[in-house]
Amino acid sequence: MAVVPKFVGARIKRREDPRLISGTATYVDDVRLPGTLSAVVLRSPHPHARINSIDAAAARSAPGVVAVLTGEELKGKVGGIPCVAPAEHIPFHPLLAQGKVRFVGESVAVVVATDAYKAQDAADLIEVDYDPLNAVSDPEQALADDAPILHEEFGNNLVTRALIPNPAVDEAMAKADRVVKFRIKNQRLAPVPMEPRGVLAQWHQANGQLTVWTSTQIPHLLRSALAAVLSLPENRVRVIAPEVGGGFGAKLNFYREEALIAHLSRMLGQPVKWIERRRENLATTTHGRDQITYLEVPVKNDGTVLAIKAKFICDMGAYLQLLTPAIPGFSGLMMTGCYKIPAMSFEQVMVFTNKMATDAYRGAGRPEAAYIAERTMDMVAAELGLDPVAVRRRNFIPKEAFPYVTCAGLVYDSGDYDAALTKALEIVDYPKARAEQAEALKHGRYIGIGVASYVEICGIGPSVMLPPKVPGWESATVRMEPDSRVTVLTGISPHGQGQETTFAQMAADAFGVDIDDVTVVHGDTAIVQYGVGTFGSRGLSVGGTALMMSVGKLQDKLKKIASTMMEAPPDQLTFTNRTVALQSDTTKAIPLQAVVDAAYGWKMPIPGMEPGLDATSVFEPSGCTFPFGTHVAVVEVDPETGVVKFLRYVAVDDCGNIISPLLVAGQVHGGIAQGIAQALYEEVVYDENGQLVTATLMDYAAPRAQMLPHYELAHTVTPSPLNPMGVKGVGEAGTIGSTPCMVNAVMDALKPLGVRHIDMPLRPEKLWRAFKDAKKA
Amino acid sequence: MRVNLTINGHPRGDEIEPRLLLVHYLRDVAGLTGTHVGCETTLCGACTVLLDGKAVKSCTVLAAQADGASVTTVEGLAKDGGLHPIQEGFWEEHGLQCGYCTPGMMMAAVDLLSRTTNPSEDEIRHALEGNLCRCTGYQHIIKAVQYAAEKMRAAAGR
Ligand code: FES
Ligand code: FES
Numbered sequence: 027m028a029v030v031p032k033f034v035g036a037r038i039k040r041r042e043d044p045r046l047i048s049g050t051a052t053y054v055d056d057v058r059l060p061g062t063l064s065a066v067v068l069r070s071p072h073p074h075a076r077i078n079s080i081d082a083a084a085a086r087s088a089p090g091v092v093a094v095l096t097g098e099e100l101k102g103k104v105g106g107i108p109c110v111a112p113a114e115h116i117p118f119h120p121l122l123a124q125g126k127v128r129f130v131g132e133s134v135a136v137v138v139a140t141d142a143y144k145a146q147d148a149a150d151l152i153e154v155d156y157d158p159l160n161a162v163s164d165p166e167q168a169l170a171d172d173a174p175i176l177h178e179e180f181g182n183n184l185v186t187r188a189l190i191p192n193p194a195v196d197e198a199m200a201k202a203d204r205v206v207k208f209r210i211k212n213q214r215l216a217p218v219p220m221e222p223r224g225v226l227a228q229w230h231q232a233n234g235q236l237t238v239w240t241s242t243q244i245p246h247l248l249r250s251a252l253a254a255v256l257s258l259p260e261n262r263v264r265v266i267a268p269e270v271g272g273g274f275g276a277k278l279n280f281y282r283e284e285a286l287i288a289h290l291s292r293m294l295g296q297p298v299k300w301i302e303r304r305r306e307n308l309a310t311t312t313h314g315r316d317q318i319t320y321l322e323v324p325v326k327n328d329g330t331v332l333a334i335k336a337k338f339i340c341d342m343g344a345y346l347q348l349l350t351p352a353i354p355g356f357s358g359l360m361m362t363g364c365y366k367i368p369a370m371s372f373e374q375v376m377v378f379t380n381k382m383a384t385d386a387y388r389g390a391g392r393p394e395a396a397y398i399a400e401r402t403m404d405m406v407a408a409e410l411g412l413d414p415v416a417v418r419r420r421n422f423i424p425k426e427a428f429p430y431v432t433c434a435g436l437v438y439d440s441g442d443y444d445a446a447l448t449k450a451l452e453i454v455d456y457p458k459a460r461a462e463q464a465e466a467l468k469h470g471r472y473i474g475i476g477v478a479s480y481v482e483i484c485g486i487g488p489s490v491m492l493p494p495k496v497p498g499w500e501s502a503t504v505r506m507e508p509d510s511r512v513t514v515l516t517g518i519s520p521h522g523q524g525q526e527t528t529f530a531q532m533a534a535d536a537f538g539v540d541i542d543d544v545t546v547v548h549g550d551t552a553i554v555q556y557g558v559g560t561f562g563s564r565g566l567s568v569g570g571t572a573l574m575m576s577v578g579k580l581q582d583k584l585k586k587i588a589s590t591m592m593e594a595p596p597d598q599l600t601f602t603n604r605t606v607a608l609q610s611d612t613t614k615a616i617p618l619q620a621v622v623d624a625a626y627g628w629k630m631p632i633p634g635m636e637p638g639l640d641a642t643s644v645f646e647p648s649g650c651t652f653p654f655g656t657h658v659a660v661v662e663v664d665p666e667t668g669v670v671k672f673l674r675y676v677a678v679d680d681c682g683n684i685i686s687p688l689l690v691a692g693q694v695h696g697g698i699a700q701g702i703a704q705a706l707y708e709e710v711v712y713d714e715n716g717q718l719v720t721a722t723l724m725d726y727a728a729p730r731a732q733m734l735p736h737y738e739l740a741h742t743v744t745p746s747p748l749n750p751m752g753v754k755g756v757g758e759a760g761t762i763g764s765t766p767c768m769v770n771a772v773m774d775a776l777k778p779l780g781v782r783h784i785d786m787p788l789r790p791e792k793l794w795r796a797f798k799d800a801k802k803a
Numbered sequence: 804m805r806v807n808l809t810i811n812g813h814p815r816g817d818e819i820e821p822r823l824l825l826v827h828y829l830r831d832v833a834g835l836t837g838t839h840v841g842c843e844t845t846l847c848g849a850c851t852v853l854l855d856g857k858a859v860k861s862c863t864v865l866a867a868q869a870d871g872a873s874v875t876t877v878e879g880l881a882k883d884g885g886l887h888p889i890q891e892g893f894w895e896e897h898g899l900q901c902g903y904c905t906p907g908m909m910m911a912a913v914d915l916l917s918r919t920t921n922p923s924e925d926e927i928r929h930a931l932e933g934n935l936c937r938c939t940g941y942q943h944i945i946k947a948v949q950y951a952a953e954k955m956r957a958a959a960g961r
Contacts, residue, residue, distance in 0.1 A: 039894055046902030047890040049837015049877035053903065056836035143822070220841050220849060220903040220937045271839070271903030272937050304842040522901030522938050688897045692943060696900065699940030723846035723935070731928040731941040760940075 033531035033541050037688045040527045041541070051269040054224035054239050055301050062226070063092055065287055065300040066145035068135040068152050069310070070127035073380040073716025074161035074174060077125060077134070077154060084151040085137055090144035093294060094152070095286075096135045097122035104289050105255040107282055107345070110493040111352030113186040113376070117177040119345045121286045127156070128176050128344035129380050130718045131309030133282055138290055138298055161380040161716030165341035166318065168377040176344055176378040185342045185376040186351055190358060192433075194369035195324075198333035202324030206409050210401055211785045212357075212394040214316035214341065214710040215703075216720070217387045218728050221271020222302035223311060225284050227291035237264045238288050243273040244559030245519055247496060249551045251280045251348075256288060267549035270521030274700070275386030276311050277521070278561040279348045308726055309718050312350075313710050314387020316341040317357060317394050325406050329417040333369040334361060334402065340376040343383035350383050351376050352493055356391025356483065359434045363399025364443040364481045364654060365421040370433050380716035386561065388700055389758045392482040393765055400478040400766030401783070404773065408782055414770070415456065418447060418479050429747075438481065438652045439754075442680070445742045447479050450656040450678040453740060459660055459674075467778060472663045473673070476771025480763040481654040484755035485567035485748075487647025499646040500564065501557045502572035504533065504580055506639035510604070510622040512537060512544045517557015518569035519549045523757060524689045525565050529573055531685060532751075536577045538601035538618065555642055563755030566685065567651050571749040575643035583639065588621045590631045651746045653754040655679035657698075657767035659735075663775040668794030670706060670772055672735030677763065680742045682754035690756050695737055697760020703729045704761075705768035709787050727787075806870045810835065811879025819866050825859075826850040828866035829876060837877040837906050841935065848934030851907035852876050858914035860933070877906035880913070888954035889913055889947070898947030900938035908934050912948045920956050922948065 045051040082094045097120055107119040123134050135152055139145035160174040167173055168183040176183055199205060219241075226239040236258060242248050245265040253260040270277065283300050291298045302311070318339040324332040340354040358372040389396075403421070407414040423430050425442040432438065456475070463473040487498030501517035512533050518525060530544040537543075547553060560569075585596035588606040592599070592614075600609045607615035624631050625639050660674040677694055684690050707727040711719040720726040745752030765786070772788050773781065779800035784792055807816040810833055817832050829835045829852070841849030843862045850862040853875035880887035889909045892898065899905040908931065915922060915930040922930065927945045936944060 040897065042902070043894045043899065046899055046905055047877075047886070047893050047909070048881060049835070049906050051902055052836075053839070055830075055840070058834075143820070218937055220847065220901065220935060221839070222841070270901065272901040274937070301840075304844065304847070524900070692897050692900055692939060695940035695942050696938045697940075700937075722844060723842050724844075728935055728937065730933075730935060731931045731945070732925075734941055736924070737940065737942055 031535045034535050034685050038527055038531055038541065038686060040524050041530060042524060042526045053221055053269045053271055054226055054241050057226050057239050057268060059228060059297040062297040062299050063138045063140060063294065064142040064145050065136050065138045065290060065298050066142060066149045067133045067283065067300065068137065068149045069306065070123065070130060070132040070134055072127055072156055072158050073130050074159040075127050075156040076159060077123060077127065078157055079155045080135060081153040082135060085148040088148035088151055090140040091137060091148045092140070093138040093290065094135060095122065097124040104285060107280060107347065108251060109346035109348060109350055110495045111349050112493070113346065113351040115177065115180045115185055116346055121282045129382055130716065131306065131382065136286060136290065138294065163379055163381060163712040163714055163716045165339050165377045165379055168379050176380065183378040185346065185378055188355065188374040190372050192369050192371040195333045195335050195371040198324045198369050202332055203327040204325060206323040206325060206405050207321065208405055208783060209318065209320050210398065210783065212315040212317045212397055213786055214384065215314045215387055215708050216308050216710050216726055217274040217276035217311065217314060218307070218726070219272030219274055219276060222304060222307040223277065223281065223283065224301040225287040226297060226299040227288040228297040229291040229295060231295050235262045235264070236288055236292065237266065238284065239266045239268055240284050241270050241277055242267045243277045243519055243521060243561055245549055245551050246517065246557050247559060248280055248284065250495065252285060252288060255285045264552040267519050273521050274388045275314065275390055275561060278386050278559065279312055304723060305721055308721055310382055312347050312385035313343070313382050314384060315394060316384050317354060319398055321398065321402065323402055323406060325410065327410060329406060329410055329412050329420045331365060331367050331406060331421050334367055336361060336372040336398065338372065338374040340374055341379050341381065341384060342376050343379060343381045345383050347383040347385045349493065349496065350385050353384065353386060353391045357394035359436060360392050360395035360483055361398045362432055362434065363396060364423060364479050365399065366423045367421065368433055381712050388697065388761045390562065392758065393701065393762045396478065396480040396482065396762045397766045400480065400770060404770045405782065414477055415451065418477065419444065436483065437649055439649060439746050439748050440744050441481065441652060441654050442742060442744050443479055443654055446654060446678045446680055447656040449740055449742060450658045450676050453676045453738060454658045454660060454674055472665060472775040472778065474661050474663065474771040474773065474775025476659045476767045476769065476774055477656065478763050478767035478770055479656045481652050482759060482762045483650045484563040484653055485647055485651045486562055486564065487568065487650060489646060497558060498568070499558065499644050500568040500572045501555050501642065501644045502569065502576050503555055503640065503642040504573065504576035506580055506622055508622065508626045510539070510619045512539060514544065514546045514573060515554045516546060516548050516569050516573060517554060518560045518565045520560050520565060523560060523565055524686065525569065528566060528686045528689060529570065532570065532573060533577060536581065536601065539604055563757035566753050567749050567755045568645055568647055570751055570753065572643050572645040574750050575645055576641040579641035579643065580639055583625065584621050587624050587631050588616060591616055591621065591624065647748060649748050651682070651748055651754040653679065653681045653756060653759050655759060655763055657763040659767050659771040661771045661775060663772060663793055665797040668790035668792065668797065670788065674738065675735040676738045677760065678740045678742060679756065679759050680744050681756035681759060682746045683743060683752040684741065685751065685753065691739055693756045694739055694760040697758060698737055698764040699729060699734050701761040701764030702734060702768050704765045705786055705788060707733065707787050707789065804867060806866055808869050808871065809873040811875055821867055823866045824862055825864040825866045825869050826861035829861060835876050835878050839903055839906060841903065848911060849904055849907045851910040851934065853910055853914065856917065858911050877909060880909065888951040891954065892947035892950035896943050896946040896950050898939065898944045904934060904936040908936060908944060912951065915948070916952055916955060921952055
């Protein structure tokens with residue numbers, strides 16, 4: 027008789043929440059150390075300028091000021107910010123500008139004072155003599171011969187060019203009934219975690235040790251990078267990610283301020299704190315997306331897609347952050363989506379512009395890919411006069427074909443794309459919705475139905491698929507303490523995802539103990555074994571597998587010990603109700619505590635066996651998981667105002683088996699919100715001279731409650747064969763499916779006007795204009 | 804200058820700089836770090852507290868303006884060791900992920916529930932329009948507020 031899981035799969039309230047709802051959680055800015063100084067960074071108002079001189083004399087003598095530093099003074103003392111992804115041109119990335127500034131907000135000097143108000147007063151006294159230079163903000167213009175050059179040493183603004191050619195694509199073009207061509211843009215977005223970045227550093231002079239509290243998704247990788255930049259031994263650097271108020275990829279990075287504040291603490295021998303303001307966050311925390319794609323899609327008249335050929339222009343910004351040039355690759359590799367498209371080819375041109383660097387933002391390359399694939403399906407349907415659903419079904423990879431090797435060489439682990447589509451269409455009652463749409467149009471009402479079937483890549487591994495120093499494996503230690511309580515140390519670094527709950531569910535069931543008997547620890551490099559971090563929807567599929575490996579090792583040991591006490595072979599034992607019991611009859615059992623006592627006792631029952639109950643494992647994935655699903659939106663666009671009204675939003679997601687249904691719903695909701703925000707509201711805008719227009723939350727339209735629909739969720743379950751839980755990952759799925767779904771819906775509403783495509787964000791003004799232009803025509 | 808005020812039922816007085824914002828007073832002088840700063844410009848609501856029972860954004864109120872007033876922060880929600888219904892609601896309905904917006908969100912909701920006992924989904928969405936959440940997509944927050952409303956109605960015997 028198998029033991030039924032008690033916690034896995036159940037609706038469990040989060041174990042993180044008591045500290046968060048009581049206001050007692052500790053984010054970086056809440057950490058209090060005596061004698062802490064405050065730092066304020068002086069930033070460039072210019073997108074591109076030469077720095078002639080910096081006069082900081084008045085600031086240095088201002089009340090409360092302890093130190094002022096400029097880029098010149100840092101030369102030779104600290105290294106630069108690394109980019110670990112390969113690229114042709116990787117510029118030196120200083121902690122404070124040296125000689126030139128290259129984007130609005132670039133750090134120029136830093137003031138340290140006894141409090142932040144005084145530091146700000148002093149920063150206002152610094153006089154920087156700038157020679158403004160011409161700037162370039164349009165990535166397509168950045169490669170023109172007369173474009174201003176950001177990094178003179180390269181002679182142009184090219185970061186790198188990637189070319190994946192394929193002669194089969196040209197053959198497909200020749201065979202096609204027609205070739206659908208269009209240009210689409212994934213606009214630049216700001217991740218906007220509600221907690222901005224923040225750093226607190228404490229140098230311990232006596233033993234040459236550094237402790238850094240920082241709002242990060244990758245404490246261990248950051249420790250390595252910090253040690254290198256500051257020339258410190260890695261075992262003398264401790265990084266703590268305390269409570270982290272959201273990341274969305276923006277905190278999967280290593281920032282100037284993290285090294286700068288650590289350096290200042292070492293220099294001054296006192297703790298130094300810097301807390302990012304929202305204005306700085308919008309200007310100097312990594313942005314996402316910013317890709318222009320030119321597409322050529324050869325098709326048959328029946329809707330069969332024969333190939334996809336793409337040219338990408340990718341805006342990298344002024345410097346390269348940790349993974350900047352690695353992101354677009356995922357857009358190219360994943361752009362054939364859920365479809366059995368036999369051939370693809372692409373060229374990617376990555377360029378420098380006078381803007382903040384782009385890097386990972388929720389989905390990191392895959393939202394762009396899904397947008398390409400799903401806009402392609404709708405464009406093909408429009409061109410051929412077919413139903414978008416029929417075009418998808420014609421091209422879907424059939425469920426019998428898994429594991430499926432795509433034309434880009436990716437191995438899709440498992441899937442049933444038609445099942446998710448069918449379920450979503452049933453929930454909205456697609457034929458009825460189409461009939462209502464037609465009826466409404468007779469009364470001058472513009473209803474649109476949008477469908478998007480997405481597939482994404484998660485839990486990326488093996489490690490060779492990622493840049494060096496950001497590997498794909500993850501670690502976990504599981505310890506059963508002498509009182510039989512369980513401690514889990516995980517290398518991931520959750521910041522809202524809730525693995526203190528999910529991992530406790532898994533460990534509790536595995537050992538037959540209560541969920542309250544499990545404590546999950548993360549985010550402190552002095553406590554947790556080396557790990558990688560939380561990003562790419564990898565927490566459960568990779569980190570959870572490492573956890574289950576360690577759980578398995580302890581289970582084996584406990585069973586071996588118990589078997590000597592129960593006279594039953596180890597493989598016939600199980601864990602339930604805080605006992606070790608016979609699988610065949612769980613009433614034949616001994617208390618778990620008795621077995622634990624033996625393991626920790628003065629005489630191990632099995633000669634030669636190591637005392638204690640502690641196991642560490644590292645899981646290196648053999649392949650990636652590919653979550654998928656179909657989202658359907660029904661909207662109405664008001665021709666008088668251009669406002670989009672939500673009528674239905676249905677999401678059918680397949681993330682494999684579900685450990686924690688409540689948390690999965692939360693992840694999907696939040697993802698959909700960010701994806702719809704890209705479709706309808708958000709855009710980081712720099713004017714043609716490189717000035718940042720969206721510098722506050724007034725101008726950057728992160729959505730509020732009344733700007734989002736009520737979501738209706740459902741699931742299909744197709745387990746992944748790549749991990750013991752059969753999970754795929756769900757952190758980014760919502761973002762990936764919702765953007766094309768919403769754009770397809772709005773474009774469907776505008777179909778009677780003869781409009782095929784408008785670039786995001788689909789703000790009322792653009793849609794209103796479309797109606798106006800159509801009336802004129 | 805000097806301010807005298809009551810925070811979560813406890814009177815206190817401090818010597819402060821006139822320019823000190825209420826949110827910094829609460830966090831740095833009174834040591835109550837449950838109230839967060841997300842924008843410093845009235846746009847995110849992370850700093851929402853109750854000032855004489857009404858929700859305000861404490862990043863745009865000077866500490867001096869709170870002189871003589873009564874302030875309630877997230878730390879003052881739980882009473883006699885029991886959670887406030889709004890805290891229960893957020894926990895029960897998974898109304899938070901990273902938790903950064905949560906204190907401000909709960910204070911704004913408490914203000915709403917003091918004005919209306921049975922708000923509709925639409926009313927809740929509108930009442931929370933000054934509070935940004937980047938994690939939840941709001942739906943579970945709305946359920947959390949409805950949960951609290953029901954709990955409070957039941958307690959009041961309505
Ligand atoms: S910090 Fe006060 S509204 Fe954002
Ligand atoms: S829970 Fe993270 S911002 Fe709301």
